[in-house]
Amino acid sequence: MYTALHLQRKLKPELKQGAVEIVVISPDPYMTYQPFLPEAAAGSISPRHVVVPLRRVLDKCRVIVGEVRSVDHAKRTASFTTLATVEEGAGPLDITYDELVLAPGSISRTLPVPGLADYGIGFKTVEEAIGLRNHVIEQMDIASSTRDPAVRDAALTFVFVGGGYAGVEALGELEDMARYAARYYHNVKAEDMKWILVEASGRILPEVGAEMGKYTVSQLRKRNIDVRLETRIESCEDRVAVLDDGARFPTRTVVWTAGVKPHPLLAATDLPLNERGRLKCTAELAVEGAPHAWGAGDAAAVPDVTAAEPGTECAPNAQHAVRQAKVLGDNIAATLRQRPLQEYAHKYVGSVASLGLHKGVAHVYGRKLKGYPAWFMHRVYHLSRVPTVNRKSRVLAEWILSGLFKREIVSLGSLEHPRAEFELAAGGERPKGSR
Numbered sequence: 001m002y003t004a005l006h007l008q009r010k011l012k013p014e015l016k017q018g019a020v021e022i023v024v025i026s027p028d029p030y031m032t033y034q035p036f037l038p039e040a041a042a043g044s045i046s047p048r049h050v051v052v053p054l055r056r057v058l059d060k061c062r063v064i065v066g067e068v069r070s071v072d073h074a075k076r077t078a079s080f081t082t083l084a085t086v087e088e089g090a091g092p093l094d095i096t097y098d099e100l101v102l103a104p105g106s107i108s109r110t111l112p113v114p115g116l117a118d119y120g121i122g123f124k125t126v127e128e129a130i131g132l133r134n135h136v137i138e139q140m141d142i143a144s145s146t147r148d149p150a151v152r153d154a155a156l157t158f159v160f161v162g163g164g165y166a167g168v169e170a171l172g173e174l175e176d177m178a179r180y181a182a183r184y185y186h187n188v189k190a191e192d193m194k195w196i197l198v199e200a201s202g203r204i205l206p207e208v209g210a211e212m213g214k215y216t217v218s219q220l221r222k223r224n225i226d227v228r229l230e231t232r233i234e235s236c237e238d239r240v241a242v243l244d245d246g247a248r249f250p251t252r253t254v255v256w257t258a259g260v261k262p263h264p265l266l267a268a269t270d271l272p273l274n275e276r277g278r279l280k281c282t283a284e285l286a287v288e289g290a291p292h293a294w295g296a297g298d299a300a301a302v303p304d305v306t307a308a309e310p311g312t313e314c315a316p317n318a319q320h321a322v323r324q325a326k327v328l329g330d331n332i333a334a335t336l337r338q339r340p341l342q343e344y345a346h347k348y349v350g351s352v353a354s355l356g357l358h359k360g361v362a363h364v365y366g367r368k369l370k371g372y373p374a375w376f377m378h379r380v381y382h383l384s385r386v387p388t389v390n391r392k393s394r395v396l397a398e399w400i401l402s403g404l405f406k407r408e409i410v411s412l413g414s415l416e417h418p419r420a421e422f423e424l425a426a427g428g429e430r431p432k433g434s435r
């Protein structure tokens, strides 16, 4: 979205003359600002304010809601499906192009853990974030209403696997929200809940550095969160999380945030990939040895020209993705106008992470911040980054309102089954999982 947005600004005269066309193919008609997903899960930001509608922002582009299935760059052709082709059972459609920007991001990196496919919950999309919020509140309702102590115990046990941004922030925000919500239950107390973070390495949140990572562990442990370093999950079959340190936790919630891997679409192209499956790119964001193909973001292995060690790649994060997109837009415009290309050079400035309302950790521009100042910085930073003035204003308004009123603790799980009530009224059966 950022590349197309930048291009539509840069190529205004050409677009007016009809000399160029920018086509964006995306499975969703919106862009998701992922760093806000934990706050959306906590209810601090409405789901629709975490996303940016492509058609509105990219008003000079042609937006196709569809999924690219393969790219034959030798023939300058991409094949894609749309909702209509899928519904009609038709084959993929082809589109030809002059310049290709391939930026499908990454997908969750899963391991063959028994039971994971059946019970695991991801945390990469707005649907997953809101689904998880509803699920956590629903577990509190189950615990509050059951007479079976085993069901209650499993409902109040929440296991998060993976201690990067997504896992730590999601756990921090949801635990904070659930702790707050517990005051409205007569028989569920914050102390009754078990929150467990399982991390295979010896540290969490590497993005904020070793010292702040250690601080984060100590803060989470102070909140009674069971942080288990150098531990792996072996199974979550039959709704029991089995860890390799011998612990077993009956649970109805296993959130999988154990890293990402490049999108599988990359393998369905004739473009060069590195050993980790990322698109091999130059510092100008061009695909190596494939003229007129470009890459950026999580999917692209872009050399980090600011790193001391040669061969270092830019890490897959929003900090690089958003900045690369801008340079990429400039470089495509420069190519069309036969001007020289610029290198992408951005020195990683560190990171900010939220651990719940008024709690955070940050290590940016060499400065280390903890608690409220870090949390505040997290909000200021991401507010400055979330695209469009419209979204910035709405997010800010929500934060101000939630500061004035009590926190939202409602679960709208039934939104996931909107026809359930009517189906029942019409004589059908309740769909599984609906109330």
Ligand SMILES: Cc1cc2nc3c(=O)[nH]c(=O)nc-3n(C[C@H](O)[C@H](O)[C@H](O)COP(=O)(O)OP(=O)(O)OC[C@H]3O[C@@H](n4cnc5c(N)ncnc54)[C@H](O)[C@@H]3O)c2cc1C
Binding pocket: 025, 026, 027, 028, 030, 031, 032, 033, 034, 035, 036, 037, 038, 066, 067, 068, 069, 103, 104, 105, 106, 123, 124, 165, 166, 169, 263, 265, 296, 297, 298, 299, 316, 317, 318, 319, 320, 321, 352
């Ligand atoms: C919960 C969470 C919190 C995070 N917090 C931070 C943070 O605080 N700071 C930070 O720097 N980074 C953070 N990140 C990482 C950051 O969000 C990603 O690095 C960034 O979004 C990568 O951008 P991207 O454009 O490469 O991919 P994405 O943002 O994933 O965008 C890829 C797009 O391609 C689309 N797509 C996929 N397949 C196809 C297809 N076949 N055809 C067409 N389109 C397709 C997808 O639908 C998506 O819209 C976080 C990530 C998560 C999940």
